[in-house]
Amino acid sequence: MSDALVLEGVTKRYGQFTAVDDFSLRLPAGEVLGFLGPNGAGKTTTIRMVMSIIYPDAGRIRVLDHPNAAEVKDRIGYLPEERGLYRKMTVGDTLRYFGQLKGLRGRALRERIDASLERVGLQDWRRKRVEALSKGMSQKLQFICAVLHRPELVILDEPFSGLDPLNAGLLERLVVELRKSGSTVVFSTHQMNQAERLCDRIVLINQGRRVIEGRVNDVRARFAGRIVLIDGDGDLAPLARVPGVVDAHITSGHARLELVDGTPPNAVLETALRHARIARFELQRPGLQEIFVKLVGGDAAPAEPVVSGEAARE
Amino acid sequence: MNKIVAIALREFLATVRTKAFILSVVLLPGIMIGGMLGMEKAQQFARSERMPPRVLAVVDETGALRADLEAQVERANAERPNQPFRLEWLPPGSADMAALVSRVRSGELYGYILVGPEAVEGAGGFTLGRKDNQLQAGRAIEEMVREAIYAVRFRVAGVDPARVAELRLRPVPVTELDGNTGGPVTSNEFARVLTPFIFMFVLFMGTFGIAQGLLTTVIEEKGSRIVEVLLSAVSPTQLMAGKIVGMAAVGFLLLGVWGGVGIAGARSYQITDIVTGYRLALAFAYFVPGFLLMAALLAAIGSACNELKEAQSMVFPLSLITVIPMVFWFYLAEHPASVLSVGLSFVPPITPFVMVLRVCADPDTPVWQIGGSLALLWASVFVAMWAAGKVFRVGVLMYGKPPSLVELARWVRYT
Numbered sequence: 001m002s003d004a005l006v007l008e009g010v011t012k013r014y015g016q017f018t019a020v021d022d023f024s025l026r027l028p029a030g031e032v033l034g035f036l037g038p039n040g041a042g043k044t045t046t047i048r049m050v051m052s053i054i055y056p057d058a059g060r061i062r063v064l065d066h067p068n069a070a071e072v073k074d075r076i077g078y079l080p081e082e083r084g085l086y087r088k089m090t091v092g093d094t095l096r097y098f099g100q101l102k103g104l105r106g107r108a109l110r111e112r113i114d115a116s117l118e119r120v121g122l123q124d125w126r127r128k129r130v131e132a133l134s135k136g137m138s139q140k141l142q143f144i145c146a147v148l149h150r151p152e153l154v155i156l157d158e159p160f161s162g163l164d165p166l167n168a169g170l171l172e173r174l175v176v177e178l179r180k181s182g183s184t185v186v187f188s189t190h191q192m193n194q195a196e197r198l199c200d201r202i203v204l205i206n207q208g209r210r211v212i213e214g215r216v217n218d219v220r221a222r223f224a225g226r227i228v229l230i231d232g233d234g235d236l237a238p239l240a241r242v243p244g245v246v247d248a249h250i251t252s253g254h255a256r257l258e259l260v261d262g263t264p265p266n267a268v269l270e271t272a273l274r275h276a277r278i279a280r281f282e283l284q285r286p287g288l289q290e291i292f293v294k295l296v297g298g299d300a301a302p303a304e305p306v307v308s309g310e311a312a313r314e
Numbered sequence: 315m316n317k318i319v320a321i322a323l324r325e326f327l328a329t330v331r332t333k334a335f336i337l338s339v340v341l342l343p344g345i346m347i348g349g350m351l352g353m354e355k356a357q358q359f360a361r362s363e364r365m366p367p368r369v370l371a372v373v374d375e376t377g378a379l380r381a382d383l384e385a386q387v388e389r390a391n392a393e394r395p396n397q398p399f400r401l402e403w404l405p406p407g408s409a410d411m412a413a414l415v416s417r418v419r420s421g422e423l424y425g426y427i428l429v430g431p432e433a434v435e436g437a438g439g440f441t442l443g444r445k446d447n448q449l450q451a452g453r454a455i456e457e458m459v460r461e462a463i464y465a466v467r468f469r470v471a472g473v474d475p476a477r478v479a480e481l482r483l484r485p486v487p488v489t490e491l492d493g494n495t496g497g498p499v500t501s502n503e504f505a506r507v508l509t510p511f512i513f514m515f516v517l518f519m520g521t522f523g524i525a526q527g528l529l530t531t532v533i534e535e536k537g538s539r540i541v542e543v544l545l546s547a548v549s550p551t552q553l554m555a556g557k558i559v560g561m562a563a564v565g566f567l568l569l570g571v572w573g574g575v576g577i578a579g580a581r582s583y584q585i586t587d588i589v590t591g592y593r594l595a596l597a598f599a600y601f602v603p604g605f606l607l608m609a610a611l612l613a614a615i616g617s618a619c620n621e622l623k624e625a626q627s628m629v630f631p632l633s634l635i636t637v638i639p640m641v642f643w644f645y646l647a648e649h650p651a652s653v654l655s656v657g658l659s660f661v662p663p664i665t666p667f668v669m670v671l672r673v674c675a676d677p678d679t680p681v682w683q684i685g686g687s688l689a690l691l692w693a694s695v696f697v698a699m700w701a702a703g704k705v706f707r708v709g710v711l712m713y714g715k716p717p718s719l720v721e722l723a724r725w726v727r728y729t
Contacts, residue, residue, distance in 0.1 A: 048711075051545075051546055053542065053545055053546075053711060054711070070549055073546065073547055073548070074547075076546065077546075078543070078546035079543075080539070080542040080543060080546070082539040082542055083539055083540075083542065083543055084535075084538035084539035084540040084543070085538070085540060085543075086328070086538075086540060087538065088328065089328075097320065097324055098543070098547065100316070100317070100320040101317050101320055101321070101544070101547035101548055102547050103316070103317075142543070145543070146543075146546075
């Protein structure tokens with residue numbers, strides 16, 4: 001499978017401020033990538049560079065095997081973070097206009113407008129002006145505007161922000177449908193559970209640098225095993241002295257240990273078995289939420305970016 | 315290319331459908347036609363206004379005018395029966411200014427006429443004092459007194475004033491021809507003088523007026539954050555080109571409607587010689603580059619600003635220059651070949667207005683000046699488009715503080 005999106009050492013500076021710093025990424029076609037990071041991490045800047053709206057100061061970007069997204073605009077669907085619609089235009093005219101700008105014509109255009117409006121439940125709003133729509137409705141309209149031409153690569157910048165759970169659920173289903181139809185999808189979000197549900201891979205960016213990247217399962221697996229939970233009768237205190245344990249919370253009958261990356265939990269288990277009757281031994285698989293908080297929350301980005309999964313092996 | 319057409323079409327429809335545009339298309343010719351018809355109506359209306367007789371006290375030191383002046387008043391009253399004059403004869407030598415003034419103040423008199431003793435001989439004339447400054451009444455009174463004095467003079471010279479009046483009544487019509495073509499010219503001098511201004515004004519509205527729309531739509535698209543969605547589908551250059559083409563179509567529509575009304579109006583008033591094919595062709599030739607230049611400048615300014623207010627302060631210098639032909643139009647039309655007129659013809663943003671004024675005022679505007687000013691205008695269009703394209707590309711995604719002129723220059727240089 002070829003790569004839909006490749007970034008190599010991409011850097012963007014605004015004066016003294018480095019918005020994106022030596023950022024690399026490889027996204028195989030047909031996968032869904034969650035682009036995670038705190039506010040101001042450089043997500044929108046990166047996405048704008050991918051879209052060739054702004055240009056990197058250093059590094060290389062290939063989009064659908066082209067060096068410049070401008071060459072393949074009609075094959076990309078883009079929903080910017082800062083998005084708007086013509087307030088005085090009708091819903092139908094808006095779709096027709098953006099469809100035309102993406103190279104759709106005639107009957108194909110009309111059919112897709114019908115189908116899209118129906119899919120998001122806006123079919124009765126076709127002749128209404130955009131200014132009459134609620135925020136959720138105009139966000140759905142913006143979404144279908146972005147994917148009306150069935151793009152191979154869909155880039156969504158904060159598509160779920162400000163949506164109620166019902167509409168967010170609908171958009172999630174649409175993203176899943178896009179993936180099923182073979183599109184590659186990149187979306188940025190703050191909501192880790194959403195990323196966990198929808199994404200094949202994630203990339204986490206903080207202060208312009210890539211913090212972690214890989215398949216969701218690999219990322220979680222990589223952090224799994226670093227937290228060990230033990231329940232048991234006996235003396236759990238010696239566990240804190242096991243080589244590789246950096247942090248231990250031990251109460252009577254319960255221990256929560258954090259291990260140095262790469263430490264096999266066997267030594268911990270052996271020590272525990274010697275001192276107590278074990279009721280539970282669990283290598284905790286952290287959610288993305290915890291990983292996010294762990295990597296970003298300390299505000300000290302690791303000196304060496306953590307890479308796991310396929311990307312690390314390449 | 316299809317995308318540019320799609321953008322242009324949207325821009326055109328979005329503008330043409332606004333109430334402001336419909337109003338401006340209908341309103342301006344409406345005001346002009348209304349103004350012309352209104353003048354005539356107002357005159358008719360003024361004639362029918364009823365006034366009580368206006369009494370003029372007369373002190374005739376010559377003692378010879380009474381019969382003739384009464385005859386004149388009778389004639390004038392017959393002409394305007396609703397606004398009659400009446401004379402009150404005071405004996406010669408009884409002129410008491412203080413009394414006359416107080417009687418005028420009290421409203422008893424409209425005014426007074428003091429005819430000097432030598433008026434018939436031609437040494438010293440008459441004095442007229444009246445309540446108000448109405449032009450028409452003043453002229454009428456002056457004419458009545460003068461005609462009365464002439465009549466007395468004729469009689470003294472042994473000529474029958476009735477015979478003179480009869481001879482003078484035979485008309486001596488004049489036929490004015492266009493000296494260049496030998497064809498007829500409009501007899502309406504007012505229309506002739508005003509034509510260059512109207513041509514210029516229409517051109518001004520078609521270029522500066524319409525191109526202003528670009529400024530507002532670019533700012534609207536920036537403000538409502540549509541621009542980034544658009545730029546995911548088209549390049550900034552396509553976007554700018556589409557918008558300019560769309561607005562140019564609006565300009566053509568406007569000029570088409572106004573031009574059509576103008577030609578039809580000229581036909582119906584039989585003043586076709588002032589709306590000639592040559593003038594229309596030249597107006598068109600200047601409209602295209604004139605519009606494109608304005609459009610490029612205003613699109614660039616719009617892209618660099620976030621709010622209409624900011625944009626307006628950036629447009630101000632441009633407005634200041636474009637106002638020059640508006641202010642000096644009469645001078646430019648009356649002295650089309652003067653150094654100032656020729657000089658201003660080569661100031662690109664106002665070239666179309668100045669040239670159209672000059673060409674309408676002087677058919678002999680040298681061909682080199684027409685060709686030269688058009689060439690300069692087109693050259694500036696290309697420079698402006700090139701620079702505007704660069705500013706647009708940077709500006710359209712820039713939010714925050716609008717750039718200074720120095721920063722704008724840097725955008726042009728480094729992008």
